[in-house]
Amino acid sequence: MLASAGARAAGPLFTALERLDRGRLIPATLHExxxxxxxxCGAGWCGPCRAFQVRLRAAQxxxxxxxxxxxxxxxxxxxVQAHRDYVIRERMPWLLARHDAPAxxxxxxxxxxxxxxxxxxxxSGQLLRTSWTADGASAPARLLNELI
Structure with missing residues (x-):
């Protein structure tokens, strides 16, 4: 992958990226x-995801x-269409993993x-922390609070 100015090479999990630009998804890279x-991790059909997104956006x-x-x-x-509809409807400001990519x-x-x-x-793609607990529940607000 060729990196543009201001971009950074990353592990293979982070190569199929997009960003929302004026209502369209365009190729993107990580900032240097x-x-x-x-x-x-979320979904358009998930009410708690839509609610948490507000908090995540505030911390970005x-x-x-x-x-x-x-x-x-x-x-x-x-x-793919449901993914795109959600991303566009919510005007997601962050990087987006291409929905259909193996990574x-x-x-x-x-x-x-x-x-x-x-x-x-x-x-490099090494997992450092997760919001999921051993019993399968997820506490994303707790992890976010620890990071900010």
Whole structure:
């Protein structure tokens, strides 16, 4: 993968990325200052996900400036179209894992079944923290509070 100015090479889990730009999904890369990636797992059909997204959006700038953490959304919707509709409707400001990419399936498998959830990873793809507990529940607000 060729990186553009201001972009950073990353592990293979972070190569199929997009970003919302004026209502369209365009190819994207991690910013060169990124040290860790906070993966937000959610879905358009998930009410708790939509509610948590407000809190995550409020913390985004602080995470980027103070901790060099970039947020990436991994959708759990059943179709590419449902994923895109949710991303566009919510005007998601963060990186987006391409819904149909093999790496996205790998990232989904790292999380639990309960949504929403968070995975904190380093640039190589090493899992550092997760919001899922041993019993399968997810506490994303707790992990987010620990990071900010």
């Amino acid at each position: 200052s990124t040290r860790r990636i906070l993966i937000y 700038e602080q995470l980027q400036k103070e901790s060099a953490i970039e947020i990436m959304y991994v959708g759990h919707d059943s179709t 996205t399936r790998q990232l989904r498998a790292l999380g639990g079944k309960a949504l929403p959830g968070l995975l904190l990873m380093d640039m």
